[in-house]
Amino acid sequence: MTPDPDVLDLDPDHMRRLGYDLVDRVVAHLTGLGGGPALATAAPGDLRDALGGPLPRDPAPVEEGLARLADVAVANQQHGDHPRYFARVAGPSSFPAILADWLVTGTQTVASSWVGGSGPTTVELVACDWLREALGLPAPMDGILLSGGSMANITGLLAARAAGGPGVAYLSDQTHSSIRRGLLAMGWDAADVRTLPSDEGLRLDAGTVRAAVVGDLAAGRRPAIVVATAGTTNTGAVDDLPGIADLRDEHGFWLHVDAAYGGPAAMTPTGRTVLTGLDRADSVVVDPHKWLFQPYDIACLLVRERGLLDRTFTMNPEYLADVQGDVARGEVTMHNRSLELTRRSRAFKLWLTFRTYGADVLAAAVQRGIALAEHAQRRVEADPRLEVVTPAQLGIVTFAATGATDEAHVSAASLITEDGYAAVSPTVLRGRSVFRLCTINPRTTEDDLTGTIARLADLVAAAVPGVR
Numbered sequence: 001m002t003p004d005p006d007v008l009d010l011d012p013d014h015m016r017r018l019g020y021d022l023v024d025r026v027v028a029h030l031t032g033l034g035g036g037p038a039l040a041t042a043a044p045g046d047l048r049d050a051l052g053g054p055l056p057r058d059p060a061p062v063e064e065g066l067a068r069l070a071d072v073a074v075a076n077q078q079h080g081d082h083p084r085y086f087a088r089v090a091g092p093s094s095f096p097a098i099l100a101d102w103l104v105t106g107t108q109t110v111a112s113s114w115v116g117g118s119g120p121t122t123v124e125l126v127a128c129d130w131l132r133e134a135l136g137l138p139a140p141m142d143g144i145l146l147s148g149g150s151m152a153n154i155t156g157l158l159a160a161r162a163a164g165g166p167g168v169a170y171l172s173d174q175t176h177s178s179i180r181r182g183l184l185a186m187g188w189d190a191a192d193v194r195t196l197p198s199d200e201g202l203r204l205d206a207g208t209v210r211a212a213v214v215g216d217l218a219a220g221r222r223p224a225i226v227v228a229t230a231g232t233t234n235t236g237a238v239d240d241l242p243g244i245a246d247l248r249d250e251h252g253f254w255l256h257v258d259a260a261y262g263g264p265a266a267m268t269p270t271g272r273t274v275l276t277g278l279d280r281a282d283s284v285v286v287d288p289h290k291w292l293f294q295p296y297d298i299a300c301l302l303v304r305e306r307g308l309l310d311r312t313f314t315m316n317p318e319y320l321a322d323v324q325g326d327v328a329r330g331e332v333t334m335h336n337r338s339l340e341l342t343r344r345s346r347a348f349k350l351w352l353t354f355r356t357y358g359a360d361v362l363a364a365a366v367q368r369g370i371a372l373a374e375h376a377q378r379r380v381e382a383d384p385r386l387e388v389v390t391p392a393q394l395g396i397v398t399f400a401a402t403g404a405t406d407e408a409h410v411s412a413a414s415l416i417t418e419d420g421y422a423a424v425s426p427t428v429l430r431g432r433s434v435f436r437l438c439t440i441n442p443r444t445t446e447d448d449l450t451g452t453i454a455r456l457a458d459l460v461a462a463a464v465p466g467v468r
């Protein structure tokens with residue numbers, strides 16, 4: 001077959017039908033969540049058989065390929081939007097955000113240079129600023145949206161190094177592993193990365209940071225960056241932000257706060273109290289694709305020092321000279337704020353979410369996630385077979401079956417997940433395997449939690465004679 005010049009184009013009526021069918025499929029997914037498994041996997045060979053084969057040379061109906069993707073690929077994954085997905089961090093998406101992402105994809109929307117994307121750039125600047133305001137952070141801060149907390153963290157750390165140069169970086173034993181990986185990837189000397197012990201609440205205490213900073217200063221080393229976590233992935237613990245910020249004022253290191261998980265809690269009255277001091281960070285990372293109801297992927301980096309991101313990442317090759325924009329006129333070129341050049345607009349979905357629901361409704365949805373973890377804690381306390389390990393904090397509770405082994409916890413979590421009823425990931429705290437529930441999906445019901453907790457206790461009891 002000789003391809004036509006317009007071979008890529010489909011008939012408009014056909015495109016519409018395909019689009020409507022896809023909308024039906026997505027709406028069926030969203031309204032049927034909870035009916036299917038919370039997580040499904042298949043054998044690599046079976047997936048390769050269904051999705052692989054030699055390079056297709058001949059055309060095939062788009063309906064067939066699309067159905068294959070939906071029925072095989074989409075089906076076999078974690079469903080982070082499922083009401084009983086409690087593993088790692090859920091991703092309860094919302095329809096306005098999905099719509100905005102479709103608009104971006106369907107219209108090749110780009111947020112790179114000013115001239116090439118002044119509209120999408122403005123949406124991104126506004127969305128970052130709305131998020132900043134929603135979290136109670138001071139104005140002004142420069143923002144950029146990146147693919148996830150990992151990329152946003154390394155971008156913030158690169159800016160911090162550009163501002164202050166190398167030195168010692170301080171983390172805790174609960175810091176997300178993307179931070180160490182990022183530091184090493186950017187060439188930070190491994191000998192200058194300190195992992196400080198967290199306190200009994202799994203928080204980084206300012207006293208611990210002070211001792212380490214003073215020790216390094218005495219040894220002639222320069223404290224460069226402290227990474228504090230606002231909502232650890234393991235337990236939802238919040239480091240001593242005010243105390244560490246006071247130390248920063250005294251010693252002048254860079255304070256980077258990783259609020260990838262917990263940041264949105266600052267929209268709620270309880271969370272605002274727990275996250276006191278977040279507003280004193282030099283840079284903050286928040287992941288809207290975790291707790292702000294966004295489809296993957298979107299993370300936000302906010303930096304207090306104006307112009308620093310642009311100074312760190314600006315490139316001015318001759319083939320981009322015509323599109324940079326005029327800084328004096330307030331024109332921002334987003335590709336000068338990170339290592340990305342051509343980039344989709346991740347801002348439309350967040351913008352439309354704020355515009356549609358309003359910050360107060362979103363705050364209520366976040367508050368519900370906090371309350372669900374508190375409900376889970378009460379259920380655990382009411383079951384004589386179980387004990388709370390870390391209390392409900394920012395939508396995460398951990399617990400254990402009294403007297404049961406690490407293996408019993410790991411196996412009960414994998415059995416409930418294989419069964420499809422719920423997805424639960426165990427975690428390890430102070431060397432002990434425990435159950436962990438992350439409850440940030442506002443569509444989760446109290447019955448979903450009650451059923452999951454009872455099943456976990458039953459599974460451990462069935463596996464371990466003597467534990468009842």
Ligand SMILES: *Cc1c(COP(=O)(O)O)cnc(C)c1O
Pocket residue numbers: 089147148149150151153176178229231232233258259260261287299
């Ligand atoms: C999830 C998480 C990250 C990494 O974010 P990604 O979006 O998965 O890259 C970093 N820090 C914390 C505290 C997190 O919970």
